[in-house]
Amino acid sequence: MIPLSLAEIAAIVGGQPYDVPDPSVTVTGPVVKDSRDVRQGSLFAAFAGERVDGHDYARRAFDAGAVAVLASRPVGVPAIVVDDVVGALGALARTVVERLGTTVVALTGSAGKTSTKDLIAQLLERKAPTVWTPGSLNNEIGLPLTALSATAETRHLVLEMGAKGIGHIHYLADLTPPRIGLVLNVGSAHIGEFGSREAIAQAKGELVEVLPEDGAAILNADDPLVRAMASRTKARVLLFGEAADADVRGENVRLTDDGRPAFALHTPTGCSDVTLRLYGEHHVSNALAAAAVAHELGMSVTEIAEALSGAGTLSRWRMEVTERPDGVTVVNDAYNANPESMKAALRALAAMGKARRAGGGRTWAVLGQMAELGDASLAEHDAVGRIAVRLNVSKLVAVGGQEASWLQLGAYNEGSWGEESVHVSDAEAAVDLLRSELRPGDVVLVKASRSVGLERVALALLETTEGEVAVR
Numbered sequence: 001m002i003p004l005s006l007a008e009i010a011a012i013v014g015g016q017p018y019d020v021p022d023p024s025v026t027v028t029g030p031v032v033k034d035s036r037d038v039r040q041g042s043l044f045a046a047f048a049g050e051r052v053d054g055h056d057y058a059r060r061a062f063d064a065g066a067v068a069v070l071a072s073r074p075v076g077v078p079a080i081v082v083d084d085v086v087g088a089l090g091a092l093a094r095t096v097v098e099r100l101g102t103t104v105v106a107l108t109g110s111a112g113k114t115s116t117k118d119l120i121a122q123l124l125e126r127k128a129p130t131v132w133t134p135g136s137l138n139n140e141i142g143l144p145l146t147a148l149s150a151t152a153e154t155r156h157l158v159l160e161m162g163a164k165g166i167g168h169i170h171y172l173a174d175l176t177p178p179r180i181g182l183v184l185n186v187g188s189a190h191i192g193e194f195g196s197r198e199a200i201a202q203a204k205g206e207l208v209e210v211l212p213e214d215g216a217a218i219l220n221a222d223d224p225l226v227r228a229m230a231s232r233t234k235a236r237v238l239l240f241g242e243a244a245d246a247d248v249r250g251e252n253v254r255l256t257d258d259g260r261p262a263f264a265l266h267t268p269t270g271c272s273d274v275t276l277r278l279y280g281e282h283h284v285s286n287a288l289a290a291a292a293v294a295h296e297l298g299m300s301v302t303e304i305a306e307a308l309s310g311a312g313t314l315s316r317w318r319m320e321v322t323e324r325p326d327g328v329t330v331v332n333d334a335y336n337a338n339p340e341s342m343k344a345a346l347r348a349l350a351a352m353g354k355a356r357r358a359g360g361g362r363t364w365a366v367l368g369q370m371a372e373l374g375d376a377s378l379a380e381h382d383a384v385g386r387i388a389v390r391l392n393v394s395k396l397v398a399v400g401g402q403e404a405s406w407l408q409l410g411a412y413n414e415g416s417w418g419e420e421s422v423h424v425s426d427a428e429a430a431v432d433l434l435r436s437e438l439r440p441g442d443v444v445l446v447k448a449s450r451s452v453g454l455e456r457v458a459l460a461l462l463e464t465t466e467g468e469v470a471v472r
């Protein structure tokens with residue numbers, strides 16, 4: 001953070017200093033919400049959560065080096081007291097970003113925000129100091145905390161924005177006004193909450209409405225609901241995708257034998273070949289989006305292609321491929337799931353399996369519930385089960401309750417499958433089954449919505465092996 005005195009912070013957030021002997025003492029950062037993350041010079045933001053109340057940790061934070069606490073009541077150590085800590089944190093972020101003059105790149109979409117944000121970060125880092133959202137901290141607390149971690153050296157701030165409802169992106173974008181706004185896609189994630197895809201598009205499109213005239217709206221040419229957002233912005237529009245009229249375009253998209261996407265990248269500065277280190281063709285769209293941002297910030301097509309081909313996963317459990325010493329490959333994509341990403345992950349699994357089939361290797365899809373699908377839930381689970389059969393996945397293990405049974409039934413009804421598809425009640429049962437069945441050359445995909453916690457299966461499978469596992 002840029003150094004700010006407690007007096008300045010109190011003025012910015014409209015707060016009241018309590019137990020502050022010296023208002024000129026400065027906060028140098030970071031701003032944290034977990035007392036265990038406090039370092040010398042920190043500001044500790046105390047939130048009253050459902051289970052823990054940050055205010056109870058004020059003393060501990062102070063003893064660990066925090067200069068003061070941003071709190072909603074006096075806490076017995078130096079504090080700036082406000083009515084609304086979330087709002088105060090946002091106000092502080094807004095002022096700091098304005099003073100820094102950093103270029104803000106904001107992105108939203110139904111799926112792929114974190115993956116794309118990590119790619120953008122790896123591209124822009126090559127050019128100038130860049131700060132980006134860690135993991136998926138994309139809400140009204142995570143966003144300002146990330147923005148506040150920028151320093152005077154920071155040139156780019158890459159921020160993931162989640163849209164919880166109408167008006168949410170407006171709120172976030174107002175805290176950290178972006179010059180570049182990227183919308184990835186409008187899928188069916190959270191459709192239960194929003195009601196329709198159009199309503200989701202309405203919420204996500206708020207991002208392009210806030211862009212300035214000299215800014216850039218980067219839109220997915222292949223997604224009609226995203227493309228249509230061009231009419232909602234005063235900024236210049238840059239399209240990415242596989243469509244012929246996309247400014248940043250992928251051509252000749254294919255999967256390599258091990259399931260990595262390769263394509264020819266076209267930008268207005270030329271063309272260059274890319275082979276991603278990431279797995280699954282859904283990353284093509286993410287990579288093109290990242291390329292469009294990098295192009296907008298002045299990178300040449302060769303620089304972009306080289307950086308994309310070298311970029312890895314920065315956030316965990318997203319198509320994380322680990323080869324066990326015994327030759328079993330585990331693909332941990334258990335971070336989250338929706339119908340689109342299930343299909344993409346299954347296609348990647350099928351591609352990875354192709355190369356191994358000659359050696360007797362099989363493909364296993366260990367899948368669980370896709371949450372928040374509302375009325376579409378039965379049909380979507382059924383469809384994923386059927387796709388697994390059509391892609392010739394060797395074995396489907398559906399894990400969990402009713403939704404898992406729909407997955408399994410879809411697979412059963414689609415093919416002549418009998419014991420190729422099984423339904424087990426929980427992660428432990430899936431692990432038991434896999435431990436006894438897996439053999440060298442097999443590839444296992446593990447994927448479900450976050451709430452299922454299916455990464456336990458992947459982690460258990462990796463624990464069983466002796467020696468080092470190599471993450472590719």
Ligand SMILES: Nc1ncnc2c1ncn2[C@@H]1O[C@H](COP(=O)(O)OP(=O)(O)OP(=O)(O)O)[C@@H](O)[C@H]1O
Pocket residue numbers: 109110111112113114115116136138162185282283285286318319333335336337338340341342344345
């Ligand atoms: N372009 C895409 N289209 C469809 N699915 C994708 C795409 N990119 C990533 N995914 C899949 O979606 C899941 C979530 O990916 P990621 O974490 O990048 O998305 P996110 O938008 O940040 O999610 P969240 O809303 O949970 O923050 C992963 O399982 C990944 O495989």
Ligand SMILES: [Mg+2]
Pocket residue numbers: 113114115135136138160
């Ligand atoms: Mg995310």
